[in-house]
Amino acid sequence: MDNTMRKNNNIQVIMNAIIKQEYEENNDIFNSEDSFFEFYSAQQILKEFDLTFDELYRGITGSSLDGGCDSLYIFINGELITEDTDIDKYKKDIKISFYIIQSKNTNSFSEDPINKWKTICSNLFDFDNSFDTFKSRYSQDILDTFQLFKDSYIKLLRRRPKINIEFKYVSKGTDIHQNIKQQSEELKKIVSTFFPSPAVVNFDFIGAQELYELSETHTNNNFTLDLESTPINLVGENHICIIKLSNYYRFITNNDGDIIKYIFESNVRDYQGNVSVNKEIQTTLAKESDEDFWWLNNGVTILASSATYTQKKLNISHPEIVNGLQTSTEIYNYFSNNPDKLESDERTLLMRVIVPGSEESRDKIILATNSQTNIPKSSLRATDAIHRQIELYLKQRNIFYDRRKNYYKNQGKSPDTIISIQFLAQTLMSTILQKPNYARARPSTLIDNDHEYKYIFNEDFDLNCYYISSYIGKYVEKTLKKLCPYEKSVINDIIFYVIYVITVREVNSLKITQKDICNIDIHSINNNKILNAANFVFKEYQRLGGNGKVAKGANLISELNTLLSHELKETI
Numbered sequence: 084m085d086n087t088m089r090k091n092n093n094i095q096v097i098m099n100a101i102i103k104q105e106y107e108e109n110n111d112i113f114n115s116e117d118s119f120f121e122f123y124s125a126q127q128i129l130k131e132f133d134l135t136f137d138e139l140y141r142g143i144t145g146s147s148l149d150g151g152c153d154s155l156y157i158f159i160n161g162e163l164i165t166e167d168t169d170i171d172k173y174k175k176d177i178k179i180s181f182y183i184i185q186s187k188n189t190n191s192f193s194e195d196p197i198n199k200w201k202t203i204c205s206n207l208f209d210f211d212n213s214f215d216t217f218k219s220r221y222s223q224d225i226l227d228t229f230q231l232f233k234d235s236y237i238k239l240l241r242r243r244p245k246i247n248i249e250f251k252y253v254s255k256g257t258d259i260h261q262n263i264k265q266q267s268e269e270l271k272k273i274v275s276t277f278f279p280s281p282a283v284v285n286f287d288f289i290g291a292q293e294l295y296e297l298s299e300t301h302t303n304n305n306f307t308l309d310l311e312s313t314p315i316n317l318v319g320e321n322h323i324c325i326i327k328l329s330n331y332y333r334f335i336t337n338n339d340g341d342i343i344k345y346i347f348e349s350n351v352r353d354y355q356g357n358v359s360v361n362k363e364i365q366t367t368l369a370k371e372s373d374e375d376f377w378w379l380n381n382g383v384t385i386l387a388s389s390a391t392y393t394q395k396k397l398n399i400s401h402p403e404i405v406n407g408l409q410t411s412t413e414i415y416n417y418f419s420n421n422p423d424k425l426e427s428d429e430r431t432l433l434m435r436v437i438v439p440g441s442e443e444s445r446d447k448i449i450l451a452t453n454s455q456t457n458i459p460k461s462s463l464r465a466t467d468a469i470h471r472q473i474e475l476y477l478k479q480r481n482i483f484y485d486r487r488k489n490y491y492k493n494q495g496k497s498p499d500t501i502i503s504i505q506f507l508a509q510t511l512m513s514t515i516l517q518k519p520n521y522a523r524a525r526p527s528t529l530i531d532n533d534h535e536y537k538y539i540f541n542e543d544f545d546l547n548c549y550y551i552s553s554y555i556g557k558y559v560e561k562t563l564k565k566l567c568p569y570e571k572s573v574i575n576d577i578i579f580y581v582i583y584v585i586t587v588r589e590v591n592s593l594k595i596t597q598k599d600i601c602n603i604d605i606h607s608i609n610n611n612k613i614l615n616a617a618n619f620v621f622k623e624y625q626r627l628g629g630n631g632k633v634a635k636g637a638n639l640i641s642e643l644n645t646l647l648s649h650e651l652k653e654t655i
Contacts (some may be wrong), residue, residue, distance in 0.1 A: 094210060097295060102123065105123060111565065115184065116188060119184045119227065120186050120187075121184075121440060122183060124153070124253040126139055128253070129156060129288070130180065130215065133345035135488060135492065137500035137506065140564075142154045142156045144571070146222050147401065148220065149200065150199055150221050151168040151200045152183055152200075152208075153184055153185050155224075157228065157232050157235065159177060159235065159239075161342060164231070165197070165231075166227070166231060166524075169528075173244075174242065176419070177242050178247065179232070179236060180247040182246070182251065183249065183250050183586065184251045184253065185250070185252045187253065187254040188254075188255070191256045192254050192258075192263050192290070196354060196406075197252070197266040201269070203221065204273060204274050207221075207225075207229040209277060214226050214229070223630060227572070246282035246283065247282070247284075248282060248283070250285065250287070251287050252267075252287070252289065254291075255290065256291065257290055261325065267286040268286075268309070268491060269287055271284040288507075305399060306334060306400075307396050307398055308330065309330045309394075309395065310324050310325065310326055310395050311325045312325055314436075315390055320436075321436065322390055322435070322436045323433070323435055324397060324433075324436065325434070326431060326432050327428070328368075328417075328430050328434075329424075330416040331414060332414055332415060332425070335411055336415065342411075342412070346403060346404055347404050352501060364409065368413060368417045374428040376431060376432060381407075381410070382410070382432055383411060383432065384449045385403065385437070385614060386402070386405050386438070387399045387436060387437070388400045388438065391435045397436065414432070442471060448573050457623050460614035469540050470540070473546065473549045476546040477550055480550055482501075482554065483500055484502055484504075484507070484553075485501050486504060499557060499561050502553050505526060505527065506556060507549065507556065508529050508539060508562075509556075509579055510522070510579070511552055512535065512539060513542075513579040513582050514582065514586045514600065515600070516535065517595070519583045519640060522579040523631075523634045544597045551600050551603050551605060552600060554605050555605070555608065558608060559578060559585060560578060566614060567614065567617055569617075576624065576633070577617065577620045578632055580620040581620050581623070582638070583617045584616040584619060585616050586600065587647055589607065626642075
């Protein structure tokens, strides 16, 4: 055996061991190593986007009708979009990236997945085709995601979006036959023909070696800033400093020149586009002036877990840019459009780097630094005191409330013990407000409604209500994913109805209060009860049409309530 073959065999053995170990740690969620490999592949490929477990899982589309697409994800300017994302908020310099992933838990690459991609892309990238004609050929998940891409692209056409189609073929192979490479080039040419302006179409083979390298790469949480002068050191690790605009541009971008979205996670405003403030920043950047940029701009505020200064460099751990998104985006746009200015531009930016002493201090800073303009209250939800209280209460009971995105994921907590604000809101909306249809239809924007939000996240509620709801929600989620025979798209459609039915049956009433939830004996809930509730919901879901429209509409909950009222001998 030559050295190359020995090395290839070894890397495959290593990757097989890694996959097996990771699967064993997550086998409460995934029902096979192959289904876990789909998740694992997407997780590694999309690591730079810092997606949550729920976001990754929602993108998995692998089934008997997947057309070679095991996972699908759409990003606009680095942000994962869903069916309820407000597309109108993207104003300029728009980049739509569509990731299409095939994951084969095998030791080789073959032509078959690429041929399937040729067919599905010819069918679904042809916008003249009605997707209804392919309902028997492709799963609802597949059709919905391609429809979302189509709708987003067409809606943003006048703003001239850049299109990136990213094909990722993952296996544990080490060699790629020339015929397979040729097929990938043919696919790229086919896809390019569907877009009037040139789209960037990439194809990557990710084998055992590449997958191993991705698995060894961790999300960068340690950044270094080159400063122009010694910063003013305040108490502890807090600093006020001046940094070159070009160095700040490098700080907020990755190796591909894309803005690093996750370091803006705590900035409660989104980029506002061509509003007057941003026009002024654009004018200031474009204009040669005797005044330095930092004289004319409020600068940026960064929170960090630590910040140390050595030799004109500030080493920042876990930076969060909590104020300055508009400024940052305009600086990014300026240098992206004028790369020749990077070396010659001598202008600087004012920066505050703060290491908060507590979570409460952190939240106060986020609120204070974002109080200068009108901001939707929904943008500030995670800083509300009630969420800190819920987090502490659940943590004592081994459920980790993801108030800070991926905080507990990065600490290595198991996905089945982590619950997001959105998921808890969906659970409460389904039970206390009897609106599982709303929970299904608005996965990202559910807490935007001020009235509904204040009703379900109420400091007068017993914190045990949030614990019981979290427990039921996560238990139902795990059981459906692990034991339920339905397609993933069906599970996504019915999960909050199942949570509702379980809760109704446990409290023995259609009129669910937070007090009723607090009195539920969680030990009485088991897999059989959950599967029985799932079958109960599924029967009506199928009778009414069995699709996303049914799950988001008003008829399914109405029909279920009628059946439950007979079951409980209770008047609606």
